[in-house]
Amino acid sequence: MNEAVPATMRGVYLPGTSSTELRELGVPEPGPGQVLIQVGASGICGSDIGYIYRGYKTHKGVDGPAYRGVVSGHEPSGRIIRTGPDCRRFSAGDRVIVYHIAGCGLCDNCRRGYFISCSAESRASYGWQRDGGNAPYLLAEERTCVPLPDELSYVDGALIACGFGTAYEGLRRVGVSGEGDLLVVGLGPVGLAAGLIGSGMGARTVVGIEPSERRRAWAMETGAFDAVYAPDRLDEAVAGTGGRGFAFAIDASGSAPGRSAALQAAAEWGHVSLVGEGGELTTEVSDTLLHKQLTLHASWVTSLPAMAELARNLVAWGIRPERIVSDRFPLERSDEAFALAAGASRGKVVFQSEGEV
Structure with missing residues (x-):
């Protein structure tokens, strides 16, 4: 059963001036093959710092194509609360990690599960070309979701989404x-x-x-x-x-x-x-x-199947990724969180929703 959600929310944007902005935006409704996720945790990645937060203009050897003024954050994890038409694997209530690239699903790399290396123009990364996880809710493609085992927290899942992968x-x-x-x-x-x-x-x-x-x-x-x-x-x-x-x-x-x-x-x-x-x-x-x-x-990140395999292996090994987290912040303290991640942080810096585990 789909849950009620507010009409609007505030997300963290990166204007490229070593600062952050909290802007109000609408909570989206999932379309075909999409899910709406209540974000439990979202990590700050080093690639976000250089290429977006500090305003560097070159990524992958091309001048200025990367960040398109969207909600930041490509390391989200959370709970599905709504599903759109044609969703077949996940349902409302499922806990998931979000693989941070939405590939076309048709090229050779996508068919191997390496959405990171998708060759299609439609390739879009959460937090770069489409809204990411530094907000209370995230609209995601069902095909980019990876099951988050019950033994792992949302912070664990956020870390698996990029760095651990x-x-x-x-x-x-x-x-x-x-x-x-x-x-x-x-x-x-x-x-x-x-x-x-x-x-x-x-x-x-x-x-x-x-x-x-x-x-x-x-x-x-x-x-x-x-x-x-x-x-x-x-x-x-x-x-x-x-x-x-x-x-x-x-x-x-x-x-x-x-x-x-x-x-x-x-x-x-x-x-x-x-x-x-x-x-x-x-x-x-x-x-x-x-x-x-x-x-x-x-290598450059990992594949969807390997990310799911990693989550299962971490449970089998008794390893919690959140052990590397040195600092946790609510979204309202985004300036402080990004400044720390860009400076003298000891370990990983994450956003964690209040009450989420």
Whole structure:
């Protein structure tokens, strides 16, 4: 049964001036194949900070196409309260994660579940080209919804929607297992997610590299890491593997020094995953890559099926993504929340609806 909803609500917009605006807008009615979600939690992503909040104009090498003046937030999770005609999988009352891209559903990438790589002009990201999750209600395509297990909170779901999905895809590509140690370079929210997921996947040890002392301390508080080092102690981190190096490494820093550190610390026949956006990759080839027989992987978010798989795996592993959350805000404090996420946050910053769990 569809629930009653107010006629209007206030959503968070990003004018591109390192500030936020709360604007009133109507609560939409779901059309064919759409659902209306009462948002329980919504995360602030690093890509929102640079490309939208700070007003940078280039994304994916194209000048100024990305943000179209919509409600921000591409990491939502919540409860369906209304369904439109032709919805066949989900019903009112279902708890869901929202995959943050609405792809065409017809191209090869979409048919594999990788809406992130949809090639159609109709591709639209929540919070970029269509209204996102930083509002009390979100109009979503049913095909972008992923079941949220009862054991996980809406905050957990919001983190799975982007950062944890990104980390999971990168770790799946390198095949993390108990046969080797894992190095995570860059301990922002995606790196923290990689540490937790890597432990769940059975990595022998999980070690982090991070220049910020504040973030190193928070990473250890999450319980995801066996040890965390500053970049100038990389040799000490490698020594902790018996000098072999790391069978698995993932760079979430998006920086040239971070990527170099991951390659340098990788063991012979190791696998290195690149998931951090931006920057460059500069490396000596012979000793660093060829003679160590390294395999490099690059990935961009994950697929719908893998996101659903991740949610189930997190329950099986007894891991709660919200362990990496350092700060929670109501939407009314959006200026404070975005300023913290863009500055000296220790971990993940999220919006959480009052009373939602």
